[in-house]
Amino acid sequence: xxxxxxxxxxxxxxxxxxxxxxxxxxxxxxxxxxxxxxxxxxxxxxxxxxxxxxxxxxxxxxxxxxxxxxxxxxxxxxxxxxxxxxxxxxxxxxxxxxxxxxxxxxxxxxxxxxxxxxxxxxxxxxxxxxxxxxxxxxxxxxxxxxxxxxxxxxxxxxxxxxxxxxxxxxxxxxxxxxxxxxxxxxxxxxxxxxxxxxxx
Amino acid sequence: xxxxxxxxxxxxxxxxxxxxxxxxxxxxxxxxxxxxxxxxxxxxxxxxxxxxxxxxxxxxxxxxxxxxxxxxxxxxxxxxxxxxxxxxxxxxxxxxxxxxxxxxxxxxxxxxxxxxxxxxxxxxxxxxxxxxxxxxxxxxxxxxxxxxxxxxxxxxxxxxxxxxxxxxxxxxxxxxxxxxxxxxxxxxxxxxxxxxxxxx
DNA sequence: GTCTATACACTGATAGAC
DNA sequence: GTCTATCAGTGTATAGAC
Numbered sequence: 415x416x417x418x419x420x421x422x423x424x425x426x427x428x429x430x431x432x433x434x435x436x437x438x439x440x441x442x443x444x445x446x447x448x449x450x451x452x453x454x455x456x457x458x459x460x461x462x463x464x465x466x467x468x469x470x471x472x473x474x475x476x477x478x479x480x481x482x483x484x485x486x487x488x489x490x491x492x493x494x495x496x497x498x499x500x501x502x503x504x505x506x507x508x509x510x511x512x513x514x515x516x517x518x519x520x521x522x523x524x525x526x527x528x529x530x531x532x533x534x535x536x537x538x539x540x541x542x543x544x545x546x547x548x549x550x551x552x553x554x555x556x557x558x559x560x561x562x563x564x565x566x567x568x569x570x571x572x573x574x575x576x577x578x579x580x581x582x583x584x585x586x587x588x589x590x591x592x593x594x595x596x597x598x599x600x601x602x603x604x605x606x607x608x609x610x611x612x613x614x
Numbered sequence: 615x616x617x618x619x620x621x622x623x624x625x626x627x628x629x630x631x632x633x634x635x636x637x638x639x640x641x642x643x644x645x646x647x648x649x650x651x652x653x654x655x656x657x658x659x660x661x662x663x664x665x666x667x668x669x670x671x672x673x674x675x676x677x678x679x680x681x682x683x684x685x686x687x688x689x690x691x692x693x694x695x696x697x698x699x700x701x702x703x704x705x706x707x708x709x710x711x712x713x714x715x716x717x718x719x720x721x722x723x724x725x726x727x728x729x730x731x732x733x734x735x736x737x738x739x740x741x742x743x744x745x746x747x748x749x750x751x752x753x754x755x756x757x758x759x760x761x762x763x764x765x766x767x768x769x770x771x772x773x774x775x776x777x778x779x780x781x782x783x784x785x786x787x788x789x790x791x792x793x794x795x796x797x798x799x800x801x802x803x804x805x806x807x808x809x810x811x812x813x814x
Numbered sequence: 815g816t817c818t819a820t821a822c823a824c825t826g827a828t829a830g831a832c
Numbered sequence: 833g834t835c836t837a838t839c840a841g842t843g844t845a846t847a848g849a850c
Contacts, residue, residue: 423833426833426834427833430833430834444734444735444737445648445735445737445738446646446647446648446649446731446734446735447646447648447649448645448646448648448649449646449647449648449649449735449736449738451824451825451826452825452826452827453824453825453826461834461835462834462835462836463835463836464827464828464829464834464835464836464837465833465834465835467826467827467828468833468834471827472826472827473825473826473827527734530790531646533793533794534644534646534727534790534793534794535644535645535646535649536649537644537645538645538649570805570809572805572806573801575797575801576798576801576802576806577806579788579791579795579798580784580787580788580802580806582787582791583784583786583787583788583790583791584780584783584784584787584810585787586783586787586790586791587780587782587783587784587785587786587787587788587790588779588780588783588787590730590733590734590783590786590787591779591782591783591786593733593734594733594734595779597775598776598779601773601775601776602776602780605770605772606772606776606777606780606810609770609809609810609811610784610806610809610810611809614814623815626815626816627815630815630816651842651843651844652843652844652845653842653843661816661817662816662817662818663817663818664816664817664818664819664845664846664847665815665816665817667844667845667846668815668816671845672844672845673843673844673845
């Protein structure tokens, strides 16, 4: 019960939890919600089977925990750009740079994939729809950004909601495509995203 | 054994098979490969559980059958456009029209979704990677089309492979997004696709 | 061709020792 | 905090009657 032991325990706890969540993220992303089994996850951690239940009460809760982190992550990326100084169009260009950059990283891809899964294959999880609805509002900020950039003549005409959906769909589609098409890596630039919206 | 009975049997066979495959397509698309259970599928057909195994030897084979049809379907859509008369750019515009149109239909969406699943969540199926690799070659024809349209100055500069990947990714992303965002229906026009590639 | 009943493996979750 | 052993429920697939 000495201070040192408490500290050590806390450290062990952190490490194990981290191993579990990052293994779970990978397995969920690679096999889908139902295809991901606790066995696959624990095998990927190197830890024992039962330990997962020391940190999470159920498979479902692990998934929801990760989906929540996914939204937190993507929120932080978007907010960082929104809070910059500059015109709406400059912000869109910066966001495109950031996204093209993030596309190279496995982690963000995984987060986007499990969010996709939550919305499409996890109907069995009670309350998942509300869970996401609460968190998805954030993306509406991007609609406003597009509207502003339309007014300044940088973005093509059209329903801002549709354009932002297309922008996100393009990103999402590329994330998925890169999962099984390694040769695309490093070839995707922000130009692709910008061209989708740019007026002349 | 009279001719009439043979005919009737053939008819019954066709109907049941059709019920099974279309129900399976829907369930696979809505729940993911592993989330789709034979129980859900048979429940959706209205037929009995065991009957599925009269037509398919395994769940896996049903899925592969549908993935194969998915490629056949998308091939036919692309080929129809490619075989038209006109410039490369005209063909791209026509394809964009067709895709925006198909996006409204449930069936093509389902086919695209299960193809996506095959590539991301179905690693458990032995030989699935080769199965897809054999069929995916077809999309390279679109790369050539883009290259031609670049030469005539209609499409932006850049790696044709990347551009065609982005074009497909955009379509794929929109398909997925429309699964859980009904309000996008009828709002997506071919302009979205064309703007991704258009030069000035 | 269609159905119900059943075998068998796997999965999520729990119990209890260390 | 970590582990192994085990239970109950579900899923795929099969057997056999009609």
